[in-house]
Amino acid sequence: MKPLRWDPSVMIRGNKTSEFWKEHCKDESRKLLFILGKGFDVRMNIAIKELVDSSPAVDVECWMIEFDEGSGSTSTKYQSYADENLTELQILLAGKALVSKKILLWSSKGKGKRKRIGDRQAAQILSSYDQISSFTDIIIDISALPRGVYFSLVGKFLTFIDMYATSKTPNLFVVVAENAEVDIRIKEKGIDQDVGYLHGFGGTIELTSESEEPVIWFPILGEDKVEHLDKAYGHIRPNEICPVLPFPSKNPRRSDTLIKDYHQLLFDKLNIEPQNIMYVPEQNPFEAYIRLTKAISNYNESLAALDGCKAVISTFSSKLLSIGTLMTAYDLIDEIGVGVLNVDSQGYEIESFESLKKIKEDSELFVIWLTGEPYDES
Incomplete structure (x- = not known):
């Protein structure tokens, strides 16, 4: 690394x-x-x-x-x-x-x-x-x-x-x-029918849809994003999922609440292994960057026999954590195929x-x- x-x-x-x-x-x-x-x-x-x-x-x-x-x-x-x-x-x-x-x-x-x-x-x-x-x-x-x-x-x-x-x-x-x-x-209303990788952050994933390398998905979880997560999963079809929760956070029970809210989707529908769950500090984008970068690099090294892996990050949480995501994708762009898949809303209501x-x-x-x-x- x-x-x-x-x-x-x-x-x-x-x-x-x-x-x-x-x-x-x-x-x-x-x-x-x-x-x-x-x-x-x-x-x-x-x-x-x-x-x-x-x-x-x-x-x-x-x-x-x-x-x-x-x-x-x-x-x-x-x-x-x-x-x-x-x-x-x-x-x-x-x-x-x-x-x-x-x-x-x-x-x-x-x-x-x-x-x-x-x-x-x-x-x-x-x-x-x-x-x-x-x-x-x-x-x-x-x-x-x-x-x-x-x-x-x-x-x-x-x-x-x-x-x-x-x-x-x-x-x-x-x-x-x-x-x-x-x-x-500020409530998001409706989601895009078409989802895709952000401009400049497609890695090599969007160019090789039939890639033989395993795809690891890191969704950064936030409130009220069940539909967004489901939509992103259908587009990516990852081989493995590592949900990322904000902890520590200003609300010390926030990650517990998110696990409860997404339990059916994560564990019943997507069959996520509990040991795959990651935690990153809610208000430190640099620490989020370090942990995500190390996790993706470790996956890539452990899957070297399969020519490594590709990683997808989706951020459904705060803008601070989004910046940590951006730094991760930017820093790994030449080393590992890392894409940022965005599921946008069609508008907002307050x-x-x-x-x-x-x-x-x-x-x-x-x-x-x-x-x-x-x-x-x-």
């Missing part, structure tokens, strides 16, 4: 993020690019507000990704809340550059059918390294971005930095305002926007440092 890219690693969380940005941005030569998504999520502006409040004079350009979910999405009825968030953002960035980047989540396939293209469109936002070569720091805030969009976006930035950053590697951060209660109250505002302040900021100064050999 090759050395892990992100071990050791750097993550800043909670009340330490404000002092980190204040200290980090003391250097007046820094030029920041901040990327976020326009959406109705109450957490949309938490990270940018903390950055601007802690470093008012910082030289920052903001790219705002606007994604069109189509007229049929249940999320369209929350447009006024997205506009409210936009107004707040414009006030926060007064005098600083705000650039809109519009993408489509769907394309028409004819006769009322449509195909999800948001992941490809997100990757196309960055078409040349010249677009970002002048920035010393790049911050991607995934708090209000769909999973398919931020996976492809972060993957593209990582790829371009690895390929084209020659003189000095820019700092690449992923930030997220984590709040499990908000996630629970019972009360005002109730979300009340618990917004309970959100905790995480800054995940992926490239740049801490990792430079010098």
